[in-house]
Amino acid sequence: MRLDFSAAAPSPWRVYGQRLDSRFLIGSAGYPSPAVLAHAIAASGAQVVTVGLKRELAGDAAPQHGDAIAMLRAVCDSAGARLLPNTAGCRSAREAVLLAQMARELFDTRWIKLEVIGDEHTLQPDPFELVDAAAQLVRLGFQVFPYCTDDLVVCRRLLAAGCEVLMPWAAPIGSGQGVLDPAALRTLRARLPGVPMIVDAGLGAPSHAAFAMELGYDGVLLNSAVAQAVNPPQMAMAFAHAIAAGRLGFEAGLIAPQDMARPSTPCGNEPILVD
């Protein structure tokens, strides 16, 4: 058998017509400095970087915000990465639609990571406001990346509203718990084949990301696990390897787990008799 080493990289994928070779989407918040953020993005190989908006006048902004954004734009331009603005902090469809319109102007993109939070403690998305906001934004020409729960029916409603990608959570934002409900994510993947889906939020370790990718998810979006690591660029690289490994494993075809042993050495069932 001849080895094809091009197969050592996961296959490219598309979201809203955009080809992406990396399956790692990375957040830009909470890094120790803009320089560390730049190194982490480079180490991640990510082609999508999330950003946000804050209610402040440019002159009043903390200087590090301006530095980080200027650096982010430069790093993303040179790497060919796209910015994905979010609607973090929104509690209603009305707020989210307004913030998305502002984001489109500020970042010059139709892409929007739609966040509409329904609970302060878990930061769980509000499914009703989320679907309402998604439908409005699609009508306004946005390409919506909804941050949602792993509820199949809500996901179907988001698709019906015009979303072409889904971003179910693994666990509450920033909790680092990993995939809390593998069965729900398996169900989503099985019932919505062909829909680009990104596991977003709650991952804490590279192994969590590999697991999500082995379930057949198309990508992983995370922030805190890298930004709050002792060495963010190194952690970004660790996640990049894990995400690629998980995807390769999925594409290669995992064996089905079973309760009983199956001998791997084909020595037959005859006992080995030593005279």
Place this chain on the structure above:
Amino acid sequence: MREGDDVFAPPRVTPANVLVNGSAHPWRLGLTVADVLVERGTDDESVATAVNTRFVPRTARHETPLWPDDRLVVFSAIVGG
């Protein structure tokens, strides 16, 4: 009018303001969103604006008048997850 008030005193006039991100900003007739950004020293390109929760695109700021008690919100880009 309360008992003890000076009925011959001129009416008290409260200066009119607009609220910019929750802070009072002096209002005058003809004040626009673009004017407020200039007066606050804000780079027009680096912010997005809304008045009374309605988005005001950059191209419309010069033609968007403000009235007393209008709420102008100004958003800037930041890092995010």
